[in-house]
Amino acid sequence: MASWHSLPLEISYQVLGWIAFFSWSLSFYPQVILNYTRKSVVGLNFDFLVLNMTKHSSYLIYNVALFFSPVIQRQYREKYGYDEMIPVAANDVAFSIHAVLLTAITLYQVLIYERGNQKVSKTCLVISSAVWAVAVVCLIIAWPSQSWLWLISVFNSIQVFMTAIKYIPQACMNFGRKSTEGWSIGNILLDLLGGVTNFAQMGVQSLDQGTFVNFYGNIGKTLLSLEVVFFDLLFIFQHYVLYRPLREKPSSTVDEEITAPLVKSSGSSQAADV
Template sequence: MAGLSLAKRWLSAQLLLLWTLASISDCRMYLFAPAAVTLEEYSKANITITSSSPSNQSVVIQFNVTYSSKSNYSSVVTLPEQVLLPVEASSVSFNVTAHDVGQVTTFLLSNNTDNNSLPVRIRFMVVHSNVVSVISQVIGWIYFLAWSVSFYPQVWENWRRKSVVGLNFDFVALNLTGFIAYSVFNIGLFWVPYIKEEFLNRNPNGINPVDANDVFFSLHAVLLCLVYIIQAAAYERGGQKVSWTARILLVIAWLFALVSLFVAVAKQITWLDYLYYFSYIKLAVTLVKYVPQAFMNYRRQSTEGWSIGNVLLDFTGGILSILQMVLQSYNNDEWKLIFGDPTKFGLGLFSVVFDILFMTQHYCLYRRSSQYEAVSEQED
């Protein structure tokens, strides 16, 4: 026991020594502030800047405005020119007043050169109504859940029928590729520090477009697509297989990713560009993935085996995502969120149009009984 106690003391002494050396070697003082502040127009807010450690001298913190959605940033918000962090103080607060709807980005600079190694950025966003912001966030979570849950009705349909006849394999293969590409894009921008820093250097006034729920959604989608494939291998599939057209499209997509990888390794493009190429693969897949399923339903004159629950949830998510874009555009007076990004808006609208087509096929055009379909398939 004496030997064990001596070992513990020695380990504690080593840890204390390492901590002391680290403290001595890194005497820099870091500033912390909210990355984004949202205010309702004509409102006020108190913002706190916190220091990692008290300073032995007064620190002057200046506000360097680098971006404003209006020609004069003071028409959006009123900011002090500078604030003073007193000696031995660990924080300082300042007031900001919102006026007109818009956005202002400012960097905090101080007379302490140790602080300038890690510049702190605050983005002020003035909106018409905080209530609209809350509604927009709620809608965002609802359509996120709708899209996430939309994969399960098809899994249940396959399990219930012990068959994947009616589920187009081209759709499954394209969907898997699309969500793998989307996952690579999300993981890179959310978890890789080098990529995140590269994005910030290229877009100093922008906000990282990837959140934790985006990463979860894409990885969850890949998992469910793999479940579809396992079910296709285990259940009756009626001789279905991936068409040559889909195979060629998949080969083109992955060859594009592979060639882009070599180009990135050769430093002809940045790794951020390489990640964006994966997002382009996802966009291209979304444009074509519904076509094989819709044509298969038309050819069979039936939607048997294609879950309408999947369609209804996807339609709900698509409508709510478009509604959120409209609300955000109104609340921020930034209609370019829709018209300035026609790809995102167009893809959402494209998905909704196909969902309407699938609902029309299911509820209006092909309402024959399953028994009739089975007899028809045997005759074919």
Template sequence: MASWNSHSLHISYEVLGWLAFVCWSISFYPQLILNFRRKSSDIQEQYKDKYGHEEMIPVAANDVAFSVHAVLLTALTLVQIAIYDRGDQKVSKIACGIVGVAWLTAAICFFIALPKHHWLWLLSIFNGIQVSMTLIKYIPQAVMNYMRKSTEGWSIGNILLDFSGGIGNYAQMLMQSIDQGSWVNFYGNIGKLLLSLVSVFFDILFMCQHYLLYPSSKRGTKSETPLEEEAQDAKSSDKPLAENV
């Protein structure tokens, strides 16, 4: 296989390629955000009627972009679950039941809000469902880490990034509140506030588990495979490995 003759040209090639990727990827969002804003004037009016017409709408463009991005990546994850080998793993009946209840609740509330266009109320319901799903999502991992007394095979990088995003979200809300001289930005978007609160709480818990409660020094630097364990047992018992196999 041919290789690059110039290292600098190779680096430039990679940089330009990833720059194109980023630009093309981001290019999908402005139109989606614009469409959302043009269709959301009724919701904005309902918000102003409830919290005051002088208050700023506490939904930024990055909130919309994140939601779209999260949905796309979650859909991709579901596709991976469907096409990759899962062994004997399968989605539990409890998980299916929770998802079914969430979708049923969303559908019922949608048809309740539809006749009188109570979209702000419907969004608050969706926010509640989102917070509930986030809470349910984190609990099993925290319990599993506790039962195993280990975080082996689990990425702490995801938690560090999630924690950084939660802190950044609070900082963003704080700056808007300071600028406007009002705290409506916090309780006027209670779903966003609670979602970040739940995420930050569990992120701190996971970091404590990974770095303080079950650090790598306690887990050991490397776990042994079954064959390595048999070899170690054979040595300790002065028996040939073949007899144990």
């Protein structure tokens, strides 16, 4: 494994990595807390949640495989050079595990809190099903030749693709409702901090190693940071410029679309479709 040439840069790399980890990890909690205090998920787009779960599950597979598998690490170095560091750190693995867990908790809130007439779109279901079908096909192709590096790169590409599209339903929903109520801005601010520090971490590693291989060798992580920054800035613009909180309607008229929770407290045996 390649060693660091500069101790200050190595320390900076570790600090930035953990800042990104804590920022991205904490970014899940404002939405969960907001849902809990409102006892409602109206304003939170369900397509975003489903696409987000697919994204984080794929990223978890990529990070765990590359971080723990000696075979995949060997294939990586054969492709990019034996002196190169593996572009996945312990904080990447920890973040992915935490992200899948917190996204699952948020999906559970959809089942128990008021949600109005919101539901997962057919388009989202088709996209998610197609993505996992492609992953299974790639697994079948990779198995005979043991092309595991190629296989996990597919999962890395999946998470980049899902990151590129997962924010679109929420952004469109905000535009349509002319409001960001129900969508936590705390989530976005922490997410933005995580994206910026993650990108800076990769830059520090490049400066020390004198190569940009960790950018193009882990293009998914590079594109992830750029995509996160773009969409977070869009949501910040929506929240603070287009639909400022001061313009919100009185609580008695907000969320007219709210009807009933998915799981009724009366113990009704029927539940609305997700």
